[in-house]
Amino acid sequence: MASILVTGGTGNLGRHVVPLLRGRGHDLRLLSRTPREGAGFVAGDTVAGAGLAEAVAGVDAVLHLAGSSKGDDVGTANLAQAARRGGVRHLVMISVIGADTMPIGYFRAKERAEAALAASGVPFTVLRAAQFHDFAWNMFSPMLKLPVVPAPGAIRLEPIDVGEVAARLADLVDDAPSGRVADLAGPEVIDAPTMLRAIAAAQGLRRSFLPVRVPGAIGRAYRDGVNLAAPTAEHGSRTWAAYLQERVAVPAVA
Template identity: 50%
Template sequence: MTSPILLTGGTGTLGSLVIPLLRDAGRAVRVLSRSSHEPADDVQYVTGDLVTGEGIDRAVRGVETVVHLAGGANGKGDEEATRNLVRCAAHADVRHLVSISVIGADRVPVGYFKAKLAVEQVVAGSGLPWTMLRAAQVHDLILTLMRTMAKLPVIPAPGAIRFQPVDSGEVANRLAELTLGEPAGLVPDLAGPEVHGMADLIRGYLRANGKRRLLLPLPVPGKAGRAYRAGENLSRAGASIGTLTWADFLAARGIGLPGDRTGTGVTTP
């Protein structure tokens, strides 16, 4: 009998999309979660906490492949959580550790990116066979950001910051493919087909929802500003590029971009 695949972050945006793909491939799935869940659709849940280390030994028992998708919104605690996971995985003789990171983890001197780089280094130094996918921010995250910012009476609009958002379903498909394959180390980045300035994203979202807000141009100083202006968080040559645009994503949720079906971005080469 094939051993189950363990997922951390299995109840999140990406994890909830990866699970059915693995199930469709005939693989049993186990999810490590801080909350208790009843088994559903042949998915087993093990209660545990990556930060404290509680329950991880039980979760990795009998597992050959681990997909590590768990992470905090700001990356805080992710390095220690990953250390706890790889320590238990090594003791359990896990043969493949798949992990998600962010494009620019090694180039953008900002806390979140630094935290993701630290996680990458823990995985690469674990002694386990591993695969790492760096992806751009998913559309769902950008939408959450836009909704949050639209609640402000005055919205800061850093001109240096651009995004290349990618569809979460396309990231999940790639993760499932990598999980079912052999360990491959650091694989090509995955980003969306368009680059959007933050100010353009905000304006488009406000127009689509009939909202009016004052946008306050905001410089990004120092090393972080130089990195964003240089596009260090964007894809480079050799990256894999998705097909679903920001406008496609919004349209699927009943949100249109007035007068611009293709969105406010610039298509990348």
């Protein structure tokens, strides 16, 4: 059993990882920017650097799930330095496939965060994952409100089940620090028109789809597939079709 500090523990990924770690007998602390009632919560802000020394005091490992396109590198650097000073033996961080290649703010913020972690001196592991099924749903399903749906054929994703990413992270926390490990992507590469049509079919919607070209550097990057996993990546097993079947049959709780 280990003592683990989790950032982003109440987010989508965190809600899957935290029960797994608790089920393994680990003692968890969940970092929150605002004070919360309940056992296990500690107040702290990674970007501001507030409360981190207290949050990491006495923990064996840190699982860093929180992040955004603004301040992610600063927050990760602050957390890593606090972990190093506090004698934390392992910091595990989630990142994104294409962090160093995609010309999008969120990706580049993750690249800088990875660099800050590597430079901190704390023993670490980084897992780059593809976009979650939920992310693809949230990106594409609102487009189906339009009578004619733009379908950007250049965009291809390898959506991954959030539970499979959570299970991999739980294993990594229990393992020794390994630097950057093999990326984790879904079992299939799917383009945006196919995903849009699958969502429409699952909901019984009849829509017209208009092919569109994604311009600029972002369009070129997607057409070149630089957001896709390398041959060395590991792959989950849950498909986009399986996700949609469950998603439509079991509506998400607001």
